[in-house]
Amino acid sequence: MINFIYNTPTKIFFGKGEEDKIGSIVKEYGFKKIMLHYGKGSVIRSGLLTKVKAKLDENGIEYVELGGVDPNPKLSLVLKGVELAKKEKVELILAIGGGSVLDSAKSIAVGAKVDFSPWEFSIKNATPKDHIPVASILTIAAAGSDMSNSCVITNDETNEKRGFTSELNRCLFSVLNPELTYTVSKFQTGCGIVDTMMHTLERYFSVGPATELTDNIALGLLKAVYDAGKVAIKEPENYDARAELMWANSLSHNGLTGAGRPFVMSVHQIEHEVSGMYPEIAHGAGLAALWPQWAMKAYKACPDRFLRFSYEVMGITPTDNKTKDIEDGIQALKTYFKELDMPVTLHELGVKEDTLEALAYNTMFKGKRVLKDIITVDYDMALQILKDSF
């Protein structure tokens, strides 16, 4: 087990109706003026935004608003948010929505404390030292941004999608009511299931010896998501299934499922380039297409870890042929993704074949890095994974 820092300061208010407390929660923290940040319609249509405003009004909390966040949130809107936050001197940014809204809020939060573009943080030219606190009311179980230290933004001038991690990216608090995810479409529910699984899969499949407690938690989470996902896809208003997915979304990306292990998340890195170049592609759908091809190349480097995954998550019956058991496990996950209506090739997602080389090149930050994990992903390997996923 390697040394680690575990820092999960986000206070979670989990369960039915918890968003009704938003006014009193914000008041208790002592904030007087906040920014409401949201997307393009669902929080308006559902009435959630109206309810939040009413609760803030009741508690005498002032607010300004910035809606319009796109999936794969754009730098151009972040810059508007930075201007607004500075001008209005907001004390808290409340993200109401999913991972995109949260990440947009996080970028605004650090951008509001500097006199340059927060894109400098995304491309690691600068490290944030201060921020406006961010909190969330989550409406989709997927990105785990409600507890994570990560923030991923797309530069809509260059089509580059870049993430940076910082402990300042941890939310102050997050309100998680599974009922708010009842209206998430089947496709978006599927994308969320993939994203949640992938945050743990990419931690679990990493270098080094077994770390039993962390491994057991990782596999237990994957199994819970696998089971709850099957139910939620068929019964979108099944509370317990939605609750399992929502809580897993948080734990999968807050550091718990990789504690004591190094992690690189190679498949995430490749996918960020795919949905950076093709912003219409949902992150989870891109991951679903890429992971199986990565896994087929990686499993020889840690067969024991893949075997546990096959047996304990995918329910493969052990045979004498361990290689087959591993490949059956990978195939079973691919089949599961199909059941979730996930496209499992880049082709289906609309990626053009003649952009694969550029995607591989971008993954290597144009030749500036190599991803060293259980297999080294360099330009050639990235290209091979992209081609095999096509």
Add this chain to the structure above:
Amino acid sequence: MINFIYNTPTKIFFGKGEEDKIGSIVKEYGFKKIMLHYGKGSVIRSGLLTKVKAKLDENGIEYVELGGVDPNPKLSLVLKGVELAKKEKVELILAIGGGSVLDSAKSIAVGAKVDFSPWEFSIKNATPKDHIPVASILTIAAAGSDMSNSCVITNDETNEKRGFTSELNRCLFSVLNPELTYTVSKFQTGCGIVDTMMHTLERYFSVGPATELTDNIALGLLKAVYDAGKVAIKEPENYDARAELMWANSLSHNGLTGAGRPFVMSVHQIEHEVSGMYPEIAHGAGLAALWPQWAMKAYKACPDRFLRFSYEVMGITPTDNKTKDIEDGIQALKTYFKELDMPVTLHELGVKEDTLEALAYNTMFKGKRVLKDIITVDYDMALQILKDSF
């Protein structure tokens, strides 16, 4: 899944040599004068206290000291600590030791902000509203007090042992170096394993339907402790085994393994009376004697949960006789406790038979409460568990 608040603000510095950072960590938080609180010798003999002082000196941090904490920490020392903390205006209490030192520090921390005895918090006559922050360098994996919201103190005038929970009881940060537990005796290692397991067992065996993610995490933690415990007892300097036990100690009592479930911890409540009346009895040893007898009475109320425990933690091979499988699982845990050299009867622990009725009466707070969990523990049930554990 029931609504819950999840609040784990404690920042964890985990791994080899992490205590070397103590000076810079305290400095980074901005504290200038702190109290060092510790027990009766091991942190002195090991050189840890000297090292901590040197690191604080290097960083220009002033400190006052209060040693002498006993296992089952006493109110009389807490009161001395309150006086010292007030007089010296300390800004942080750094507990160096195990759960007893931590709980003593937590009681001082809330006591220093009021003009009455903090025992009033323990007996729930008052609720703490403010505190001096508490941090820890942990030297034994057991109580989970480094991340928990609980604090248990013994009133050495009345021999009452009482716990209270408060979010103010969460440490600001905790330093966890598994190497510091190499010198923990076999007996104390065993007690710690039992205590860690029990914090999760008493959450897992609770009312309500399955909560798959939380249940999987709980069972995965129990299995990891079971495996690592076997190794650590035989190889006290096995880093990975000590690391698994230490990390499990924290996660087992920070709320993770019971998220979304109600919990009562009936066996803990009975044991607090046992080691309250007999302060020489280690908490873990008391739990080891009591739990199997509670379990034999409780399993009919949630057989499915006991079956998962038997199969997934204790490794019982499924048969057609589910009752037998459950009882075999309970018996297997008892056998495991014996392998850890734990006394498995109250008699062996030195409890006198003519005090069992008083212990049952005290558990009910002298007739003022009944513990409603998967089975209701009233006076008669508590007495029966005590008698059968004798």
